[in-house]
Amino acid sequence: xxxxxxxxxxxxxxxxxxxxxxxxxxxxxxxxTQHAGANLAAVNYHFGSKDGLVRAVFSRRLxxxxxxxxxxxxxxxxEAEDAVEQILTAFLEPLLRLVSEKPxxxxxxxxxxxxxxxxxxxxxxxxxxxxxRETIDRFMAAFRQILxxxxxxxxxxxxxxxxxxxxxxxxxxxxxxxxSGGNCHTKDPDEIxxxxxxxxxxxxxxxxxxxxxxxxx
Amino acid sequence: xxxxxxxxxxxxxxxxxxxxxxxxxxxxxxxxTQHAGANLAAVNYHFGSKDGLVRAVFSRRLxxxxxxxxxxxxxxxxEAEDAVEQILTAFLEPLLRLVSEKPxxxxxxxxxxxxxxxxxxxxxxxxxxxxxRETIDRFMAAFRQILxxxxxxxxxxxxxxxxxxxxxxxxxxxxxxxxSGGNCHTKDPDEIxxxxxxxxxxxxxxxxxxxxxxxxx
DNA sequence: GTATGATTCAAACGCCTGTTTAAAACGGGC
DNA sequence: GCCCGTTTTAAACAGGCGTTTGAATCATAC
Numbered sequence: 001x002x003x004x005x006x007x008x009x010x011x012x013x014x015x016x017x018x019x020x021x022x023x024x025x026x027x028x029x030x031x032x033t034q035h036a037g038a039n040l041a042a043v044n045y046h047f048g049s050k051d052g053l054v055r056a057v058f059s060r061r062l063x064x065x066x067x068x069x070x071x072x073x074x075x076x077x078x079e080a081e082d083a084v085e086q087i088l089t090a091f092l093e094p095l096l097r098l099v100s101e102k103p104x105x106x107x108x109x110x111x112x113x114x115x116x117x118x119x120x121x122x123x124x125x126x127x128x129x130x131x132x133r134e135t136i137d138r139f140m141a142a143f144r145q146i147l148x149x150x151x152x153x154x155x156x157x158x159x160x161x162x163x164x165x166x167x168x169x170x171x172x173x174x175x176x177x178x179x180s181g182g183n184c185h186t187k188d189p190d191e192i193x194x195x196x197x198x199x200x201x202x203x204x205x206x207x208x209x210x211x212x213x214x215x216x217x
Numbered sequence: 218x219x220x221x222x223x224x225x226x227x228x229x230x231x232x233x234x235x236x237x238x239x240x241x242x243x244x245x246x247x248x249x250t251q252h253a254g255a256n257l258a259a260v261n262y263h264f265g266s267k268d269g270l271v272r273a274v275f276s277r278r279l280x281x282x283x284x285x286x287x288x289x290x291x292x293x294x295x296e297a298e299d300a301v302e303q304i305l306t307a308f309l310e311p312l313l314r315l316v317s318e319k320p321x322x323x324x325x326x327x328x329x330x331x332x333x334x335x336x337x338x339x340x341x342x343x344x345x346x347x348x349x350r351e352t353i354d355r356f357m358a359a360f361r362q363i364l365x366x367x368x369x370x371x372x373x374x375x376x377x378x379x380x381x382x383x384x385x386x387x388x389x390x391x392x393x394x395x396x397s398g399g400n401c402h403t404k405d406p407d408e409i410x411x412x413x414x415x416x417x418x419x420x421x422x423x424x425x426x427x428x429x430x431x432x433x434x
Numbered sequence: 435g436t437a438t439g440a441t442t443c444a445a446a447c448g449c450c451t452g453t454t455t456a457a458a459a460c461g462g463g464c
Numbered sequence: 465g466c467c468c469g470t471t472t473t474a475a476a477c478a479g480g481c482g483t484t485t486g487a488a489t490c491a492t493a494c
Contacts, residue, residue: 007471023338025242029452039473044453046471115335118388120240125392153400157412160393160401161382168381171335175342176377183370184377195374199420206419209411224441246482256443261483263441 008046010036015057020108023115024054024124055127058116061098061109062128066135068094073138083146084201091139092166092196096189099170114171117163149208162200169196225263227253232274237325240332241271241341272344275333278315278326279345283352285311290355300363301418308356309383309413313406316387331388334380366425379417386413 014036018027029050033040047053072090076083098110116124136159143155150158173186185191231253235244246267250257264270289307293300315327333341353376360372367375390403402408 023242023336025240026338028450030450039471040452041454041473042471050452118332118335118385120238120243120332129392151400153397153402154412156393156397156401157409158416160386160390161413161416164383164385165378165381167385168335169377173377175346176373180370180373183368184373185370194426195371196378198423198426199375199378202423203416203420206415209415245480247480256441257482258443258484259441267482 007036007038007042011038011043011046011053012057012060015053016061016112017108019054019057020112020115024112024119024121051123054124057109057112058124058127059131061113062131065094065098066132069135070138073142076142078142078146082201084143084204085197087139087142087146088162088197088200088204089193091162092193095166095170096193096196099192100187100189110170111172114167114169117167117171143204147204149210151208151210154208158204158206161203165196165200224253224255224259228255228260228263228270229274229277232270233278233329234325236271236274237329237332241329241336241338268340271341274326274329275341275344276348278330279348282311282315283349286352287355290359293359295359295363299418301360301421302414304356304359304363305379305414305417305421306410308379309410312383312387313410313413316409317404317406327387328389331384331386334384334388360421364421366427368425368427371425375421375423378420382413382417 011032014032015027018032018035021027022031029043030040032053033042036042043050043053047056069091072093073087076086076090080086095110095113098113099107101107116128119125140155140159143159144150144152147155169192173184173192176184177186180186228249231249232244235249235252238244239248246260247257249270250259253259260267260270264273286308289310290304293303293307297303312327312330315330316324318324333345336342357372357376360376361367361369364372386409390401390409393401394403397403
């Protein structure tokens with residue numbers, strides 16, 4: 001019988017944690033296996049290669065996270081005055097919630113996720129993009145519906161900015177923590193979410209470059 | 218006589234370009250020196266170590282860029298209605314201009330810069346932070362002056378989001394290029410600047426969490 | 435020309451990487 | 465008891481890394 005998920009899971013946890021601290025490339029299999037209490041060869045046995053491990057680390061969390069995002073999106077009232085805030089919350093909350101999750105490794109994933117957003121490695125970006133593409137399309141569609149005066153290009157730019165602010169926030173808000181001298185509570189996900197939504201909602205609502213801001217073309 | 222800046226400069230160019238494509242850690246000295254037409258030992262001779270090279274790559278561009286930012290900030294009319302846009306432009310334009318600069322390596326620096334923002338390596342972040350700290354303080358002061366209703370925490374969060382959107386934009390707008398199917402002109406710095414400023418200005422102006430949005434406390 | 439300091443060069447150093455191997459240990463079915 | 469597929473183990477592999485060395489080359493000053 002296969003499926004002794006014990007060391008397999010330990011490896012994922014250790015990898016997730018170490019990837020988030022040192023970066024994917026810099027975290028070696030020797031570190032990871034030692035941290036997981038497993039043999040060096042275990043990674044290649046269970047995942048085929050380091051690349052396979054990377055893929056597994058992301059897949060494990062991305063799928064449930066994006067499912068949750070879509071679940072929350074379905075509950076949004078697109079007619080409401082604060083529809084923009086509701087959509088943003090649906091997109092951001094499932095990620096930000098991980099920041100304060102109990103096992104340390106999960107918290108690491110949020111950091112890892114934000115950094116992976118701008119990974120140099122084509123491989124990593126491809127993995128994430130495949131996993132997240134449908135989610136992005138669905139959220140873009142929602143924004144398109146409630147912000148019809150925006151051009152398609154504007155919509156994409158703004159979603160791009162949104163992603164940048166989000167990724168930067170989850171991956172290095174600890175920099176802000178040190179720098180702000182106690183003015184920012186970077187450990188409180190509700191605070192982060194509130195600040196992010198407030199900022200991004202205003203940005204999404206900004207007047208269009210084309211002249212007619214209040215009416216669809 | 219010392220100061221044969223020929224290979225020294227070639228090394229900086231090659232490093233800048235390769236760092237931006239593969240990441241700092243993944244770009245090897247063998248790649249870099251070969252790309253620069255220099256000997257492997259040249260890096261250690263001219264810069265002492267790979268770390269020294271990294272430091273030099275950043276310093277070469279950061280100082281002039283931040284000088285230009287501060288120069289433009291001095292010209293901003295803080296009484297004007299579009300003061301927020303003016304400040305944002307002063308901060309963003311010097312970086313975005315590099316994206317379209319003529320030598321390929323310079324363009325690379327913008328990408329590198331955006332990615333370095335969330336580098337795992339403490340070393341790299343320290344280098345950048347030292348170089349940029351005064352600039353950040355000056356821009357924060359300007360925002361504080363024209364947005365007095367914001368709390369200190371809110372100001373920092375919003376500047377943090379600003380940095381995230383900016384970094385993400387310069388480091389991986391090529392992803393957007395491929396994904397957008399021609400709707401976004403990611404090669405046109407004026408277009409990028411316009412979209413960014415429009416979005417971020419609205420975000421900076423968003424109502425404060427505390428109840429009094431129009432008046433200072 | 436020759437001495438001098440700066441620069442380049444090929445070669446090697448020791449270390450760490452991801453991966454592979456073949457043998458050992460384990461664990462339930464018969 | 466033994467068998468067999470799964471999992472673990474220690475050891476080695478080939479190759480890349482940043483760095484060091486000491487001799488060769490170059491440019492200049494005398």
